Amino acid sequence: MRFNLAGTLTIVVMLVLWEIAVRGGLVTFEYLPAPSAILVASWTLLRSGELAAQTLHTIGAVILGWVIASALGLALGLALGYSRTARSWVEASLELLRPLPGIAFLPVALLIFNFSLETELAVMVYASVWPVLINTMGGIMNVATRLHDVARTLRLTPMRTVTRLLIPAAAPSIIVGCRLGLGTALVMAIIAEMLGNPHGLGYAVVSELQAMQPERMFVYVLVIGFLALALNAALVAASRLMLRNRG
Amino acid sequence: MRARRFLTGLPRLRGVLPLVLLLALWQVAAPSRSPYFPPPSTWWTSFESLSRSGRLYPALASTVLTFALGLAIACLAGGVLGILIGTSRAARRALEPLLEFCRGLPPPVIVPVAVLLLGYAESLKLLVVVWVAMWPILLNVAAAAERVDPLLHDVALSFRLGVLQSLRKITLPSIVPPLMIGVRVAVPLAIIITLLVEMITMLPGVGSLIVTAQRNFRSADVYALLVLVGLVGFALNIFFVVIEDLLLRRFPPRMHNAQ
Numbered sequence: 001m002r003f004n005l006a007g008t009l010t011i012v013v014m015l016v017l018w019e020i021a022v023r024g025g026l027v028t029f030e031y032l033p034a035p036s037a038i039l040v041a042s043w044t045l046l047r048s049g050e051l052a053a054q055t056l057h058t059i060g061a062v063i064l065g066w067v068i069a070s071a072l073g074l075a076l077g078l079a080l081g082y083s084r085t086a087r088s089w090v091e092a093s094l095e096l097l098r099p100l101p102g103i104a105f106l107p108v109a110l111l112i113f114n115f116s117l118e119t120e121l122a123v124m125v126y127a128s129v130w131p132v133l134i135n136t137m138g139g140i141m142n143v144a145t146r147l148h149d150v151a152r153t154l155r156l157t158p159m160r161t162v163t164r165l166l167i168p169a170a171a172p173s174i175i176v177g178c179r180l181g182l183g184t185a186l187v188m189a190i191i192a193e194m195l196g197n198p199h200g201l202g203y204a205v206v207s208e209l210q211a212m213q214p215e216r217m218f219v220y221v222l223v224i225g226f227l228a229l230a231l232n233a234a235l236v237a238a239s240r241l242m243l244r245n246r247g
Numbered sequence: 248m249r250a251r252r253f254l255t256g257l258p259r260l261r262g263v264l265p266l267v268l269l270l271a272l273w274q275v276a277a278p279s280r281s282p283y284f285p286p287p288s289t290w291w292t293s294f295e296s297l298s299r300s301g302r303l304y305p306a307l308a309s310t311v312l313t314f315a316l317g318l319a320i321a322c323l324a325g326g327v328l329g330i331l332i333g334t335s336r337a338a339r340r341a342l343e344p345l346l347e348f349c350r351g352l353p354p355p356v357i358v359p360v361a362v363l364l365l366g367y368a369e370s371l372k373l374l375v376v377v378w379v380a381m382w383p384i385l386l387n388v389a390a391a392a393e394r395v396d397p398l399l400h401d402v403a404l405s406f407r408l409g410v411l412q413s414l415r416k417i418t419l420p421s422i423v424p425p426l427m428i429g430v431r432v433a434v435p436l437a438i439i440i441t442l443l444v445e446m447i448t449m450l451p452g453v454g455s456l457i458v459t460a461q462r463n464f465r466s467a468d469v470y471a472l473l474v475l476v477g478l479v480g481f482a483l484n485i486f487f488v489v490i491e492d493l494l495l496r497r498f499p500p501r502m503h504n505a506q
Contacts, residue, residue, distance in 0.1 A: 006337070007344035014345070029364045092262030099484045100477040103439050103446070103454075107461035107469050112283050187353045191439075194355060195446055195458075202355065206447070209359045221360060225352040232351065 033215040038222070041215035050204075055223060058189055058200040061117065062231075065124030066185040070178050073129045077136025077177075078162060081170070087137075094133075102127030102188050110196050117199075120192040127188045128181040135177025139170030175239045182235055186228055201227070285467040290474060293467040302456065310452040311479070314441045317376025321433060324377065325384030326426055330418065332385070333392025350382040354440050358447050372444045372452070380437040384429030391425035423498040427491045434487050438480055453479075 015035045021027045022034040033041075045051040080087045102123055109122040143166055151161040167174070193202025201224050208217035270287050277286040297303045332338050332346075357375050365371045399421070403413040445454025453476060460468035 004340060004344060006341040010341045011345055031363050088259040088262060090262050090265055091258035092260060093264070093266035094262075095258055096263070096266060096481070097477075099435075099480040100473070101435065101439050101442060101480055103442050104457065104473050104476040106446075107457045108473055110461055111464070111466050111469060187355060187439075190353050190355045191443060194359075194443075205356055205359050209363055214363055217359060217363065221352075221356045224356050225348055228351045228353050229348065 031212075031214045033218055037215045038218045041213075042219040042222075045216060045219055051219070051223065054199070054201050054204045054220070055227065058186075058193065058202070058224075058227070061120055061124070061193075061197075061200060062182070062185050062189045065121050065189065066128060066178075066182050068121065069125045069128040069181055069185065070132050072125065073132025073177065073181065074136055074174065076129075077133045077174075078140060078166075080133075081137040081140025082158075082162060082166065098130055098134075102184075103191055106192060106196055109192075115196060115198055117197055120189060120197040120200075123192045123196065124185045124188045128184040131180035131184060132174070132177040135173045135180070136170065139173030139177075140166050142173070143169045172243060175242060179232075179235045179239060182231055183228070186231060190224060282464060282466055285470060287470075289467040290471040293465070294471040294475070297456075297468060297471065306451055306453050306456045307475075307479075310441055310445065310454065313372045313376055313444075313452065314437055314483075317373050317441070318380050318430070318433060318437050320373070320377045321380035321384055321437070322426065322430065325381040325429065326388050326422060328381075329385045329388025329426075330392045330422065333389035334395075336393075339389065339393065346382075346386065350386060354379040354436060355443055358440075358444050362448060367448050367450065369450060371448065372441065372450055375444050376437050376440055379440045380433040383432035383436070384426060387425040387429035387432075388422055391421060395421045420498045423494055424500040427494055430487065431491065434483065435480075438483065442476070 019034050019036060022032055042051070080090060105126050106119070106123050109119040113119040113122060147165050147169055148161075151165055156164065189200065190202035190205075193200040194206045197203070198207075201220055204220045205217055205224070208214075208220060273284065274286045274288060277284045279286055279289060332342060357378055361371050361375050361378075365374070395417075399417050403417050408416060441452070442454040442457075444450065445452035446458045449455045449458065453472060457469060457472045457476075460466075460472060
């Protein structure tokens with residue numbers, strides 16, 4: 001992508017206006033910190049190691065939850081995409097459970113697991129299993145019937161049909177599902193940390209709010225934003241690589 | 248006809264069986280005063296006592312109203328801003344990185360920021376929902392406005408269409424399909440965020456009702472409210488599928504808008 005000068009300038013101008021507005025007392029928000037104050041706070045948090053610790057917790061939790069959700073979604077999606085019988089016996093139940101917002105599940109997870117990493121993982125896995133499951137199932141179902149004929153002609157065992165033909169053919173759809181799942185996992189991790197598991201970036205934001213440390217709170221908010229962008233960019237790059245090397 | 252098409256897309260009814268079996272097993276196996284897994288029959292008694300207490304319906308109304316109003320304002324604001332940004336190349340280029348960051352920002356972090364700036368005001372709920380639901384709509388509309396065939400604007404000029412008429416004949420038909428795609432993304436986000444604001448700020452609503460039940464270890468209440476939220480979510484989903492179906496019939500997607 002070409003360097004976007006106009007876009008960068010917009011952000012710089014906005015930051016400068018923000019700084020002027022806060023210093024000159026032009027804004028009515030009592031607690032809005034100036035960008036320079038946020039910068040200073042981020043340096044303190046960086047040096048004390050707090051920022052790194054909270055960020056690492058969140059990244060670790062997100063990846064763990066995402067891997068569990070992806071494995072689960074892939075397995076279920078494969079089974080349901082492959083077998084029409086299995087689908088007819090299960091699909092309606094899944095369709096009833098799917099619209100249940102993951103966040104409503106958080107209080108239940110809290111009842112069962114208390115304030116812990118398990119709560120965070122339970123909520124993440126519940127919410128991010130759906131995109132993987134649905135995309136895998138759809139991808140497998142849409143594989144051309146011609147490929148099934150190929151499998152029959154070559155007398156492939158069901159196992160080999162799945163691993164050699166169906167998964168590669170459905171890969172683009174599966175990868176999109178995993179990408180959506182990662183985004184969901186991050187959102188749910190932040191929510192769970194705000195309300196359920198007192199660790200990580202989500203917890204840091206809420207506790208700095210309660211401690212009336214707006215500069216520090218904004219540091220964590222921005223870090224979460226950049227983390228989301230970085231995770232997405234990494235996955236876009238990874239999926240391009242995987243789809244190119246497929247053969 | 249529509250009903251029939253709707254029905255053929257529906258999964259087989261026997262697929263409900265696993266869920267029914269699970270609930271039946273739960274009912275039989277769980278002790279009636281279990282703090283973790285209270286049997287489903289107690290959910291119903293909880294629901295009845297909640298609805299008799301007079302706290303449930305005002306909370307539900309507040310939550311649904313926040314969601315609906317927030318989504319409506321997001322559609323309007325996202326649609327208008329999307330058209331403005333989409334039709335001007337320069338504006339699009341200048342705002343793109345900022346918009347990408349705002350869209351990428353995980354929605355839950357908006358809640359503490361809004362609390363910091365506005366305090367625990369009732370208006371905060373609405374504002375947060377609008378902010379979160381607006382991005383997918385805005386970006387979809389902007390992308391579509393950019394792709395509107397320039398020829399159509401010439402058509403409007405040569406037919407001397409007035410502002411209102413050209414809005415109705417040219418702009419609306421090219422904006423509605425992408426707007427509905429944005430809405431499809433925004434609906435689940437708006438539901439989640441409405442509940443989250445209520446859970447964090449404890450402003451009245453179903454979200455704060457669930458958290459209160461959980462903090463007091465009234466586990467049957469928690470499950471009852473979970474089912475209620477699920478049912479409301481399900482109903483909203485069906486409602487928006489129907490709305491989308493009706494609108495796309497009236498304004499079918501243009502060929503060059505399809506990828």
